[in-house]
Amino acid sequence: MPGPIQSLSRAAAILRLLAGGERRLGLSEVAASLDLAKGTAHGILRTLQQEGFVEQDAESGKYQLGAELLRLGQSYLDVHELRARALVWADDLARASGETVYLGVLHQRGVLIVHHVFRPDDTRQVLEVGSMQPLHSTALGKVLLAYDPVARGELGDGPLESYTTRTLTELSDVDAECALIRERGWADAVEETWEGVASIGALIQDRRRNPVGAVCISGAVETVCEDGFVKPSLVASVRSAARAISRDLGAGRF
């Protein structure tokens, strides 16, 4: 495979840099962070700016991400076939289970949330579409790890970050857990990322049985678990939703 286009890779790196840092970044900071000449960084930023991917604060001169990214991100969702077919099933699942529903796909080293149905009570909740969750400590992530070799590859050999005392941080433990998940066909994660939160996830596959994403429900330990284990009835609901979505995807082409 021939090499990538240098200026484009650099532009992408700049966007990621701006996305990462909380605050706006100055030209010099950007150039220094990526080891570019100021002139070069400026040229890229100027172009990104006039394309709308980056905006410049009028008075400080510093740069931040631009509105066009939001628009394109929305377009991504519009085209996303998995999401489109899952919308109605996710709704049903939320209603049936009374819990929050997430739909996620593998993206880089994590799970990208592409759909989110609020828990059907009236508590205030923030939409998490577009945010990322870790692979090794969430139901969505562990499902993907268990079934998608690419996801397992992303884990590499690096140390796994620990979020709570129940987070699995040893690769061998994760692999054992994945074997279990494959055997029984679903994953759970009880207080492995957030205290008090438990979730149950299952795989979504396309017509050729390739893993393409995962659904999960997520809620308070008290409502999702019973006697220290996740409720079998909820597991059944999640698995049935996952099967329904997979079937729907499979039918997509005919």
Place this chain on the structure above:
Amino acid sequence: MPGPIQSLSRAAAILRLLAGGERRLGLSEVAASLDLAKGTAHGILRTLQQEGFVEQDAESGKYQLGAELLRLGQSYLDVHELRARALVWADDLARASGETVYLGVLHQRGVLIVHHVFRPDDTRQVLEVGSMQPLHSTALGKVLLAYDPVARGELGDGPLESYTTRTLTELSDVDAECALIRERGWADAVEETWEGVASIGALIQDRRRNPVGAVCISGAVETVCEDGFVKPSLVASVRSAARAISRDLGAGRF
């Protein structure tokens, strides 16, 4: 100002092209649409793909937008100062008015929705964050047209699209309306874009009085209007919310 970076502009054009067309596009289609050599288009696509901005359907070989865009779009929202400060006020406004609340900023030739609070009843609604609304036929758009010279400039001299029989399609009419809006300090749009929908909007400005966005409420004509005019009490709510957000923004720096 020196020229933009060619490859970057082209990459942006490809992304916009992919965002525009509903379906996935093949390499040749992309190359033809933008009048590029196939090799060139391929190089750009390849780079965009490995950066995650574009994905390729494994079996058809066609391209579509990538997940990274969703993630970056979300990051844009996270950094967005106007949105951050407006969140709580928008919530209050929705509760007080009982209607849907939108928060929009000028982007290219339209209004980009950066925040959306659902109407506080239980009807099913879809999140419109990231989508665009026309300038000349919505309350948000007309507010920006009235106060932001850049917005007025975007209108150019082109013919204005008509959505309903009440859409203003003559530039002179729009300008007259804008004068009125400036005079009284708020805008409305009753069935100018969607039949049965009325909205009321007001300007948000930063500490230096620059227009930075607009808030509006939007709902059924029957609940927003009375005797053929928008209800004064709703106008008051919207204007008060807009002032609150502006004040909040102004205080941001101190």
Place this chain on the structure above:
DNA sequence: CCTTGCGGTCGACAATGTCGACCATCAGTC
């Protein structure tokens, strides 16, 4: 079995993006 379309590769060429010195401006400071 040839044709026609597809996505993808290759290598020569020169247009293109890159680099680093340079400029203008502002804020702080002695």
Place this chain on the structure above:
DNA sequence: GACTGATGGTCGACATTGTCGACCGCAAGG
């Protein structure tokens, strides 16, 4: 108020880099 040290931004020479169009292999369709 001139100095200092930041900043964002410009410029033009250079050669790296992206571009182009011919070419490849494959699959579908006549």
